[in-house]
Amino acid sequence: MKLILLLLALVLCIHNIDSYxxxxxxxxxxHSHSQFLGNIADILVEAGHxxxxxxxxxxxxxxxxxxxxxxxxxxxxDETKKIMIGFGAIRASYFMNNILDPSGVYHYRWLLASxxxxxxxxxxxxxQLLESLRLEKFDVMxxxxxxxxxxxxSHLLKPRSLINSVNAYPNSYMFEEFGIxxxxxxxxxxxxxxxxxxxxxSRIRNIYANIMVHFHFYPRRILEISSHAAYTLTNSEPLIxxxxxxxxxxxxxxxxxxxxxxxxxxxxxxxxxxxxxxxxKLSIATVIDRFPDITFIWxxxxxxxxxxxxxxxSLPNVHFSAWLPQNDLLNDNRxxxxxxxxxxxxxxxxxxxxxxxxxxxxxxxxxxxxxxxxHNCLGKVLDKFDLADPDxxxxxxxxxxxxxxxxxxxRKTSAMLAxxxxxxxxxxxxxxxxxxxxxPSKALRxxxxxxxxxxYHNLDILAVATIFLVLLALSTMLIVKRIxxxxxxxxxxxxxxxxx
Numbered sequence: 476m477k478l479i480l481l482l483l484a485l486v487l488c489i490h491n492i493d494s495y496x497x498x499x500x501x502x503x504x505x506h507s508h509s510q511f512l513g514n515i516a517d518i519l520v521e522a523g524h525x526x527x528x529x530x531x532x533x534x535x536x537x538x539x540x541x542x543x544x545x546x547x548x549x550x551x552x553d554e555t556k557k558i559m560i561g562f563g564a565i566r567a568s569y570f571m572n573n574i575l576d577p578s579g580v581y582h583y584r585w586l587l588a589s590x591x592x593x594x595x596x597x598x599x600x601x602x603q604l605l606e607s608l609r610l611e612k613f614d615v616m617x618x619x620x621x622x623x624x625x626x627x628x629s630h631l632l633k634p635r636s637l638i639n640s641v642n643a644y645p646n647s648y649m650f651e652e653f654g655i656x657x658x659x660x661x662x663x664x665x666x667x668x669x670x671x672x673x674x675x676x677s678r679i680r681n682i683y684a685n686i687m688v689h690f691h692f693y694p695r696r697i698l699e700i701s702s703h704a705a706y707t708l709t710n711s712e713p714l715i716x717x718x719x720x721x722x723x724x725x726x727x728x729x730x731x732x733x734x735x736x737x738x739x740x741x742x743x744x745x746x747x748x749x750x751x752x753x754x755x756k757l758s759i760a761t762v763i764d765r766f767p768d769i770t771f772i773w774x775x776x777x778x779x780x781x782x783x784x785x786x787x788x789s790l791p792n793v794h795f796s797a798w799l800p801q802n803d804l805l806n807d808n809r810x811x812x813x814x815x816x817x818x819x820x821x822x823x824x825x826x827x828x829x830x831x832x833x834x835x836x837x838x839x840x841x842x843x844x845x846x847x848x849x850h851n852c853l854g855k856v857l858d859k860f861d862l863a864d865p866d867x868x869x870x871x872x873x874x875x876x877x878x879x880x881x882x883x884x885x886r887k888t889s890a891m892l893a894x895x896x897x898x899x900x901x902x903x904x905x906x907x908x909x910x911x912x913x914x915p916s917k918a919l920r921x922x923x924x925x926x927x928x929x930x931y932h933n934l935d936i937l938a939v940a941t942i943f944l945v946l947l948a949l950s951t952m953l954i955v956k957r958i959x960x961x962x963x964x965x966x967x968x969x970x971x972x973x974x975x
Contacts, residue, residue, distance in 0.1 A: 494524050494525055495525070495614040495615060495907075495912075496524075496525045496611060496615075497516075497519055497524050497526045497527070497613060497614060497615045497616075497617065497911070498526075498528075498529060498608065498613040498615070498616045498617070498632070499515060499516045499527070499528045499544065499616075500512075500618045500622075500624075500628060501513060501516070501528050501529065501530050501539055501540070501619070502530070502531045502533055502591070502625070503530060503531070503532050503533055503537050503538070504533035504534050504537070504622070505534070505537060505744065506537050506538075506744040506745075507642055507820035508619055508621065509537055509538065509539050509540045510538075510540040510820070511640070511642040511820075512528075512617070512640065513528070513538075513540020513542075514540060514541075515617060515640070515708070516528050516540075516541040516543070516544040516617075517541055517542060517544060518900050518903055518904065519544075519903075519904065521543065525545075526543075526544040527544060527545045527547060527608075527611075528541050528545065529547050529549070529598075529608070530547065530548045531549040531595070531597065531598050531624075532548065532549065532550055532551040532594070533551065533591070533594045534551075535551055536744075547604070549594075549597055549598055551594070551597075552593060552596070552597035554593040554596070555593040558590045558593055559590060591623070591624060595622075595624035595627075598624060598628065599628075605628075608632050609631065609632050609633060612635075613634040613635070614634065614636065614911035615635065615637075615638055615705075615907055615910055615911045616628075616629050616632060616637050616638070617638045617640055617708070617907070618637065618638070618640065619639075619642065620641065621642075626639070635914050636704075636911060636915055637703065637704045637705060637915070638704060638705055638706050638707070638708060638906070638907065639706070639708070640707065640708040641707070641710065642710045703915055704915065705915040705916070706906050706909075708903065708906065710819055710820075710823065730772060731809045731810070732809075733770050734768055734769060734770045734792065735809065736768065736809065736876075737769065737770040737771070737772060737807075738766075738771050738810070738811060738812045738813070738872070739799065739801065739805070739814065739815075740771060740772065740773040740774065740813075741773075741799055741814070741815055741821070742815070742835070742837065743816045743818045743821065743837075746837050746838075748776060749775055749780065751862070752863075754863045755862040755863055756782055758862055758863050758864065758865045758868060759865075760786050760790065760793070761865040762865045762872065763786075763792060764790055765865075765869055766792070766872070767792055768792075769792060770792050770794065771792060771793045772799065773793060773794065773795050773796070774796060774797075774798070774801075775796065775797065777797070778795035783795045805825065805830050810830060811830070812830060812831050812832065812854075812872070812875050812876060813832045813833070814832070814872075815832050815833070815835070816834075816835055816836060816837050816841050817832075817836045817837075817841040817842070817844045817845035817848070818841060819840065822844050822845075822847075825848070825853065825885070826848075826853065826885070826888050826892060828889060829888065829889030829890070830885055831875050831881035831882055831884075832848060832853065832854035833854060833855055833857055833871055833872060833875055834849065834856045834857065835856075835857050835858075835862060836856070837859055851884065852880050852884040853881065853884055853885050853888060854875060854881060855871050857871045
């Protein structure tokens with residue numbers, strides 16, 4: 476008996492030695508972002524670590540996504556609540572705003588920054604809580620640097636290691652953190668759905684879009700803090716497969732069994748399908764009528780409103796639903812395509828399930844995500860303003876359904892992701908444990924971040940080289956001029972001698 480107790484104590488000691496204290500800053504303002512961080516927290520708990528999730532509530536409509544970590548919830552402040560009420564009134568404008576319009580970008584920036592700032596203020600007002608968290612001396616703090624409050628908070632809590640994360644591909648500001656060149660000649664910005672590297676106009680648009688992102692969104696001081704992060708977790712490849720509620724097999728099988736093919740329509744959780752402009756809704760209904768052999772399952776948050784009722788009555792092949800078990804439906808063989816906003820979560824689910832998409836990017840990183848998917852022949856991009864033209868919408872859907880390249884590439888990509896040599900969960904755990912044990916490494920932080928623009932771009936060397944070349948050219952010109960003058964003088968003397 477004593478031997479068993481001794482072995483048990485030894486196992487517990489070993490567990491405690493290998494267990495790290497981790498803080499996840501998970502501000503709830505969007506479904507995919509919170510699910511991403513919530514799943515990270517739960518995976519680390521399953522790996523045996525002591526994980527605490529600090530959860531400021533910006534939008535209470537969404538869930539924080541973590542079930543297994545310890546949770547500290549900071550409720551939505553009155554200031555944030557007022558901002559979010561105003562936010563709900565302008566959701567429909569996302570469909571009509573030009574994301575490359577500077578005034579539109581500035582408005583979007585103000586809208587995002589206002590609710591992040593107000594809820595961050597609520598977090599900072601919890602002085603006793605922050606002091607207790609600081610005394611915890613966390614080994615690792617994981618933040619989403621889209622909400623810079625978490626990055627700034629790490630400066631106060633002083634964890635041993637900071638790990639940035641982003642529920643998307645690395646943005647331009649993240650390349651600046653890494654000290655990596657942006658390569659704007661061929662790397663599309665967030666606001667660019669297509670990028671022809673051989674077109675000068677396309678490259679100009681890309682540079683302009685990047686300037687808009689950099690100028691309007693990311694302050695230099697916060698970037699300096701995040702540049703010292705030990706690692707950055709990105710969702711540019713499927714890091715985490717999002718968990719969804721169990722599919723109600725009976726009701727959804729009834730819908731899917733009506734026809735041999737089905738297409739899903741969903742514009743995400745942030746921008747609602749019910750907020751589509753009336754012209755867009757009527758256009759989509761017209762397109763649905765042109766595909767009588769296909770069932771269209773439309774995520775429509777108010778399926779009892781006048782438009783939904785009238786459309787359901789006149790079109791037997793459309794099904795409106797306030798919520799869709801998206802991941803499960805995409806896994807059904809009867810679903811052939813997905814009309815989506817191009818959010819990174821939906822794009823990843825499409826790639827995992829091997830289904831092509833019709834991408835209608837609305838704002839944020841969606842244009843770039845959509846362009847990336849089209850570039851890899853995993854679907855087709857449809858400009859959101861073209862939703863008002865049923866002929867264009869129909870043409871894109873028919874192309875995706877009839878061109879075998881899209882289905883074949885989607886299935887191939889799904890198979891490749893399923894056979895990767897390591898799982899995303901394994902990679903996540905190893906990275907976090909490595910950062911917790913060793914902290915940030917100078918070897919992994921590029922010196923380029925601490926360089927001035929003159930040093931980074933070698934402008935001083937180019938200036939010296941330019942001056943040297945100019946002086947060399949001037950010297951050459953003077954020498955040639957003198958040689959020519961002597962030749963001319965010699966020729967003149969010879970001619971005079973001949974004349975005499």
